[in-house]
Amino acid sequence: MATIKALTWDHPRGYNALAAASKRDEVIAAGLDIQWEKQPLEGFESHPIADLCARYDLVVIDHPHVGEAVAGDCLRSLESVFGEDTVRQLGADSIGPSLSSYRYAGKHWALPLDAATQVMALRADHIEGGAPKTWDAVLDVSKRTGKVALSLAGPHAALSFLSIAAAHGEPPAEADPDMLVSNEIGRAVYDLMSELASHSPRSVRDKNPISILGHMAHEADVILCPLVYGYVNYAAPTEGHVVTFADAPRRTPGGRPGSTLGGTGIGISKRCDPGPELKAHLLWLMSHDAQIGFIPGHDGQPSRREAWHDAGVNARWGNFYKNTAETLEAAYVRPRHHGYIAFQGKASALLRDAFEARAEASGVLARLQELYQAHRRAGEER
Structure with a gap:
């Protein structure tokens, strides 16, 4: 055998x-x-x-x-x-x-x-009108309830940044492999994430997607996570509340659901x-x-x-x-060069620290681009 x-x-x-x-x-x-x-x-x-x-x-x-x-x-x-x-x-x-x-x-x-890809997870029993369709609607729920969580632990802060950029019409590093994201789109994405992070419940800030979904199934202090990797197990759980999944948010109605594969x-x-x-x-x-x-x-x-x-x-x-399914069909594919994984981790740590400090966008975006270029060059030299 x-x-x-x-x-x-x-x-x-x-x-x-x-x-x-x-x-x-x-x-x-x-x-x-x-x-x-x-x-x-x-x-x-x-x-x-x-x-x-x-x-x-x-x-x-x-x-x-x-x-x-x-x-x-x-x-x-x-x-x-x-x-x-x-x-x-x-x-x-x-x-x-x-x-x-x-x-x-x-x-x-x-x-x-x-x-799998990042999708929206929600406690439908706590949100009137169903899943919000756009990022403006997500921000509205966040401001009204204080119960909207971003997935920021591990590599996920960077992954969410990439996804929201794709929803804004600029999939990172696609048009120009040497440029992660333009200043205009980068600032829009960073400011949105920073605002959402300021209202995000601290109970899940250090949790990975599995732990966030598990928390949502048992607690009511998080009723919406706009971007989290979907795990079908939580849609029909053996214990706890059902977590409902929906397409990722869009910048405008009918736009691309921004999500990273x-x-x-x-x-x-x-x-x-x-x-x-x-x-x-x-x-x-x-x-x-x-x-x-x-x-x-x-x-x-x-x-x-x-x-x-x-x-x-x-x-x-x-x-x-x-x-x-629509989100998965349109999912953004990350760069795959040698060195990308290391960039992803460092970029996430940078974003988490910036959100905590409410740092101004321009310096954060410049540092993100520096990190991206450095790891891309290092991968090419191997």
Whole structure:
């Protein structure tokens, strides 16, 4: 029996479906012993991908790590494992940029197992009129209630900054890879976030998205988080209150719902020589049956577009998918160059400190641009 060592992240959404799938009769009959281990999500942000790939055959990664992985020459491209025709079909089947986000240096480096992006989370039982549609409406709820929280811990302050810039019509570093954001849009985004942060409940300021959603399910001091990575588990919880999910806010009615893509993919390390049985299993995880039935049935969050619009899946999970699919289709894809992850962390710390100090925008924006350029140059020099 072939032993496959595999690593994913420590949450039911990241582990349960993969572990259950590895125990299917078809997998055992094929002679595969897939051993899924898990580590905290933050561990992937701090642990070098090359080191993980040296110890595991399969590694669940986030797409901003692909630049680091390519620099370390530690993953097999999907084209080399499955062929270009299969990769093209995966792209057609996947929602939004779920597959294309793993494309770097002309190849794709991970199977889009799990699709996610920042969306709006709210306690619908505490907000009259439903989810606010625009950032002005979000700000109004914040001023009236003091119960609107920004997700600022870890890398999320920077991620929210990128998302709001995209909603304002300027997806960061897209028009000019050397420029994070213009002064005009940067100031608008910073001033909005600073105002919201000044009213944000301190009870969740140090919490990651999972902890914020868990807090909202049990407490009423946070009734709205306008940008937080969606976790379907909270839309139909086994305990606590339902957290309702909706599209991310827009700058103007009918505009783009600004959101930064998340999700995870399965990378195949170069220490692994995937045989036909393992290839078949991995492609089964991407299949119609798995994505609509098995994965949602085991706490996973599918990446296949038809699953997000499936009536049965939505009925089971409180319309989480239907209510946020438009945001995912339009999600902004972060830079993926080697060094971006380090920038993201430092930029978030800078923004948190600036919000706390109510610092003036111009100095903060200049420092953000300096950080971005420095890490971009460092990545190019590797």
